[in-house]
Amino acid sequence: VTGLRAVFDDLVRFETVLWGEIDARLRRECGVPLGSLNVMMVIDSTPGCRVYDIAQALAITVGGTSQAVDRLEAAGRCVRRANPADRRSSIVKLTVAGKALLGTAVVVFDDELDRLIRAPLSATALGHLGAALHTVRHSATTAAPQDVEQAHLE
Amino acid sequence: VTGLRAVFDDLVRFETVLWGEIDARLRRECGVPLGSLNVMMVIDSTPGCRVYDIAQALAITVGGTSQAVDRLEAAGRCVRRANPADRRSSIVKLTVAGKALLGTAVVVFDDELDRLIRAPLSATALGHLGAALHTVRHSATTAAPQDVEQAHLE
DNA sequence: TAAGATTGAAATGTCAATCTTA
DNA sequence: TAAGATTGACATTTCAATCTTA
Numbered sequence: 001v002t003g004l005r006a007v008f009d010d011l012v013r014f015e016t017v018l019w020g021e022i023d024a025r026l027r028r029e030c031g032v033p034l035g036s037l038n039v040m041m042v043i044d045s046t047p048g049c050r051v052y053d054i055a056q057a058l059a060i061t062v063g064g065t066s067q068a069v070d071r072l073e074a075a076g077r078c079v080r081r082a083n084p085a086d087r088r089s090s091i092v093k094l095t096v097a098g099k100a101l102l103g104t105a106v107v108v109f110d111d112e113l114d115r116l117i118r119a120p121l122s123a124t125a126l127g128h129l130g131a132a133l134h135t136v137r138h139s140a141t142t143a144a145p146q147d148v149e150q151a152h153l154e
Numbered sequence: 155v156t157g158l159r160a161v162f163d164d165l166v167r168f169e170t171v172l173w174g175e176i177d178a179r180l181r182r183e184c185g186v187p188l189g190s191l192n193v194m195m196v197i198d199s200t201p202g203c204r205v206y207d208i209a210q211a212l213a214i215t216v217g218g219t220s221q222a223v224d225r226l227e228a229a230g231r232c233v234r235r236a237n238p239a240d241r242r243s244s245i246v247k248l249t250v251a252g253k254a255l256l257g258t259a260v261v262v263f264d265d266e267l268d269r270l271i272r273a274p275l276s277a278t279a280l281g282h283l284g285a286a287l288h289t290v291r292h293s294a295t296t297a298a299p300q301d302v303e304q305a306h307l308e
Numbered sequence: 309t310a311a312g313a314t315t316g317a318a319a320t321g322t323c324a325a326t327c328t329t330a
Numbered sequence: 331t332a333a334g335a336t337t338g339a340c341a342t343t344t345c346a347a348t349c350t351t352a
Contacts, residue, residue: 011169139270
């Protein structure tokens with residue numbers, strides 16, 4: 001039981017440090033925050049990407065995603081286009097400038113992942129880490145968030 | 155290389171979901187956010203706890219920690235006492251009400267850790283996860299944050 | 309009625325400047 | 331000068347309310 005608290009602590013504190021260091025280097029060398037880069041990576045790899053798709057991929061709220069896209073758009077890195085299939089939503093696309101920035105930023109991103117995650121671990125330890133994280137993430141995002149109150153099952 | 159991005163993604167998204175679900179249940183059932191509970195746990199387990207000690211333990215800034223202690227103090231859950239050993243700092247202590255809240259909240263906290271981290275994994279997978287997270291955290295917090303510019307080596 | 313999205317207010321974190329004491 | 335802490339300005343996220351279209 002007490003061991004689980006240590007796992008939680010290492011997980012959360014490492015994520016904080018990892019995010020902070022990558023974010024600082026991306027701002028310094030590329031002029032883009034890590035949060036924006038993550039949004040751009042989802043847009044780039046999702047055909048016909050909607051705000052909703054970004055929110056799902058990043059596990060954040062739709063409202064927060066809408067504002068993140070606002071910031072990207074204001075910086076000239078993406079645009080919203082009419083969605084011919086559903087007029088409630090837009091299709092989000094990277095601009096040419098956005099794609100260029102993405103190309104240079106992912107180099108820094110990958111370099112930091114190598115330094116902070118791969119380098120300290122053996123190949124097998126890295127494999128175990130990846131597998132375990134995939135399992136718990138899948139479990140947490142699949143299973144009902146909680147039994148808040150049986151929802152409305154009629 | 156591309157595998158590292160998947161590890162980063164699972165790590166960050168799982169942390170987001172994990173934090174969000176524990177936080178929501180703590181607010182609902184105990185009236186305390188997870189961030190505040192984490193601060194209280196550090197105070198409770200650190201003799202002569204200063205603001206600086208909390209910041210180190212949680213891997214957040216001293217400024218942010220000072221504000222977090224402000225909120226806890228305003229809620230009557232901790233107090234700042236004069237530090238006889240150093241008049242620049244204070245000793246932070248939990249109040250009686252703070253200790254009582256901590257006692258009930260950790261039960262919920264541990265229950266959520268069990269549900270979201272332990273349950274989906276085998277005992278050996280959990281062991282591997284804990285070991286790997288400990289390694290990367292230690293590596294990231296020990297090694298120089300980066301070679302920002304050789305610092306000032308004279 | 310529900311789904312996709314937007315908006316404004318509140319919470320919480322970072323950063324830089326400042327203050328007091330070592 | 332440096333260490334511990336505080337403060338205010340700013341950034342980013344969640345939540346709730348609202349709007350438009352399926």
